[in-house]
Amino acid sequence: xxxxxxxxxxxxxxxxxxxxxxxxxxxxxxxxxxxxxxxxxxxxxxxxxxxxxxxxxxxxxxxxxxxxxxxxxxxxxxxxxxxxxxxxxxxxxxxxxxxxxxxxxxxxxxxxxxxxxxxxxxxxxxxxxxxxxxxxxxxxxxxxxxxxxxxxxxxxxxxxxxxxxxxxxxxxxxxxxxxxxxxxxxxxxxxxxxxxxxxxxxxxxxxxxxxxxxxxxxxxxxxxxxxxxxxxxxxxxxxxxxxxxxxxxxxxxxxxxxxxxxxxxxxxxxxxx
Amino acid sequence: xxxxxxxxxxxxxxxxxxxxxxxxxxxxxxxxxxxxxxxxxxxxxxxxxxxxxxxxxxxxxxxxxxxxxxxxxxxxxxxxxxxxxxxxxxxxxxxxxxxxxxxxxxxxxxxxxxxxxxxxxxxxxxxxxxxxxxxxxxxxxxxxxxxxxxxxxxxxxxxxxxxxxxxxxxxxxxxxxxxxxxxxxxxxxxxxxxxxxxxxxxxxxxxxx
Numbered sequence: 001x002x003x004x005x006x007x008x009x010x011x012x013x014x015x016x017x018x019x020x021x022x023x024x025x026x027x028x029x030x031x032x033x034x035x036x037x038x039x040x041x042x043x044x045x046x047x048x049x050x051x052x053x054x055x056x057x058x059x060x061x062x063x064x065x066x067x068x069x070x071x072x073x074x075x076x077x078x079x080x081x082x083x084x085x086x087x088x089x090x091x092x093x094x095x096x097x098x099x100x101x102x103x104x105x106x107x108x109x110x111x112x113x114x115x116x117x118x119x120x121x122x123x124x125x126x127x128x129x130x131x132x133x134x135x136x137x138x139x140x141x142x143x144x145x146x147x148x149x150x151x152x153x154x155x156x157x158x159x160x161x162x163x164x165x166x167x168x169x170x171x172x173x174x175x176x177x178x179x180x181x182x183x184x185x186x187x188x189x190x191x192x193x194x195x196x197x198x199x200x201x202x203x204x205x206x207x208x209x210x211x212x213x214x215x216x217x218x219x220x221x222x223x224x225x226x227x228x229x230x231x232x233x234x235x236x237x238x239x240x241x242x243x244x245x246x247x248x249x250x251x252x253x254x255x256x257x258x259x260x261x262x263x264x265x266x267x268x269x270x271x272x273x
Numbered sequence: 274x275x276x277x278x279x280x281x282x283x284x285x286x287x288x289x290x291x292x293x294x295x296x297x298x299x300x301x302x303x304x305x306x307x308x309x310x311x312x313x314x315x316x317x318x319x320x321x322x323x324x325x326x327x328x329x330x331x332x333x334x335x336x337x338x339x340x341x342x343x344x345x346x347x348x349x350x351x352x353x354x355x356x357x358x359x360x361x362x363x364x365x366x367x368x369x370x371x372x373x374x375x376x377x378x379x380x381x382x383x384x385x386x387x388x389x390x391x392x393x394x395x396x397x398x399x400x401x402x403x404x405x406x407x408x409x410x411x412x413x414x415x416x417x418x419x420x421x422x423x424x425x426x427x428x429x430x431x432x433x434x435x436x437x438x439x440x441x442x443x444x445x446x447x448x449x450x451x452x453x454x455x456x457x458x459x460x461x462x463x464x465x466x467x468x469x470x471x472x473x474x475x476x477x478x479x480x481x482x
Contacts, residue, residue: 001434003392003412040459045392071290076414076457096286098416098457120283121320123388123416170388199386224391254392254412256461 003254004218005045005225006242007078007203008232010035011052012065030233033068039232040073042239045254047073048101048173048227051081052148058082063095070096080128080173084109089116093124101126101173104146107155110167117168126203127164128173129194131157133187142176142190149177157190158197165198172198173227176206183209183230191221203227211237211245218251275299275473276311278338280328284454288317288351291456295467296478309337313473314346318353322378322419323365325353335371342373342448347473349466350450355443356421358450364419374443376423385436387418395431395441395453403430403442403449405468411461413453415441420452447472 010032036047049065051058059082066079079092080101092100106113106127117125130149131142142157161172174194176187186204195202201224204217208228217223231237247253277292279285279301292299292315299315300307308314316338318325329335342348356362357370362378370378381387392412397404420439423429430449431442441452449469455462467481476482 001393002389005391070287071294074291074294074456074463075459093283094286096290121388123390170390201386201390256408256411256459 001252003045003252004223004246005203006043006214006239006246006253007046007048007225007227008035008039008044008239009048009050009205009227009229010233011050011229012062012081013052013058014061032065033072035233036069036073039239040075043243043254043256044075044239046076046078046098046225048078048080051079053082055082059088059091063091066092066095066097078126080126085112086115086119089120089124093120097124099124099126099171101128102169103128103130106164106169107144107146107153107160110163113164113167113169117170122168122170125169126171126173127161127169128175129157129160129164130175130177131190132177133190140189140193142193145177149180158193161194161198161202165200169200171201171203171224173203173205174223179207180205181230182207185209185213186217186221186223186226188216188221191217191223195222201225209236211242214242215246215249215251218246219249274311275313275315275470275475276308277301277315277317278308278329278332278334279303280325280332280334282317282325282328282353283319284317284351284456287454287456288315291463291466292470294478295463295470295481296476297466297470298475303332303334305333305337308334309340311341311346313469314338314341314348315469316348316350316354316357318351318357319416320353321365322353322356322362322368322370325357326368326370329357329371339371339373345447347447347469348449349469350448351456352417352452352454355450355452356419358443358448359421359423362419373448374423374428374445375425376421376428378419378421380419381435382437388416389418389420389435390416392458393433393435393441393453395433397431397442398429401430401442401444401449402472403444403451403465403468405464405471407461407464407468413441413451413455413458413462415453417452 430444
């Protein structure tokens, strides 16, 4: 049975990992290569790197970073931020990323998703959606924001998710701007609205503050994967604790021996029955 | 020397990194003569069947791969490197493949999400040197929309449940192929590469030996 994934997210600025609160503050949270190796050892199912500067310079830093991580960490890597062309995407895939997420650019040029999916396959194209819940909307609705949450659009997030699937996106990362960095929980209603509307995997992002939040995104929001940043970066929980919690809640979880080999090799630490 | 066949497959760098990590002595090569003469052959692959077959033919490495396998050279196929071993694939309006193993490659039925993407368990069937030290039902990373249906049950070396139970590992003597990507499957995946290089007569790095 396919397992649900736990994905630590590293927001990268100038080669350092930073934490964002509602898409703004910068707090240095360490060297991304070291963090990536640690998460791998703890059992991360995948890693996501977001270049939050999204500049040409940021892109070069990212290529170097992905290459360094890929030589040490043997799990899928995902890269996002500043991807505007097929060539940008190719560069990231070649440097060792499995998946590349397209955000603002996808809304300005929807054909980019189709072109990238045709060229590289849907499995490497991730549509990243940043949205804010509309106030006083009943039933609730969510509107897309661009450029890291700075620019409002008139685009409905659920419609854009469906459109992205039709264009060939293989996966959706759903960021709730309201919840981002608050540690008050994912927007489960938002997740449910999107997971009900599409058949491709949806990754919950923004708001994780406890292990119960991770569980709820999966059991209530029907997320295929949960993405979290600060709860892991600052050691509130380890990835392993998160996965053991999800497994205990009856969620199919990968609990194999992880990361780098050590003295005893593959010990008794195995899947729960 | 292990030849990692370079015919334009997208995951060749990841495969090379994993081989390097386990201490393999290998060469990434598109030279048909080098493939034919190799002590062992690794065939990576992602993408579509027709592109893969075209890539192999254009690089003129299709025959050397088949010849090497026929001679008993240890072979490790990854993802498309498994699928192209069979007679044909449904993909791209029926693509004739290498025909090394009898059987066909078919698409997951409607109703299942494709691609099958993520970590899933492999139930090992019988004993295989490829799985030495790998616990039963370990998780491996998959990304694919088609799967192999070997005609000969004896070739099935591992199965995976994705709504239906499909063949995720095949074996015939020293021919091994996995539908999953061991180079993206963490420690158990590296263990697969270490086991393969041992079959190929090499000694893995101490922590994998």
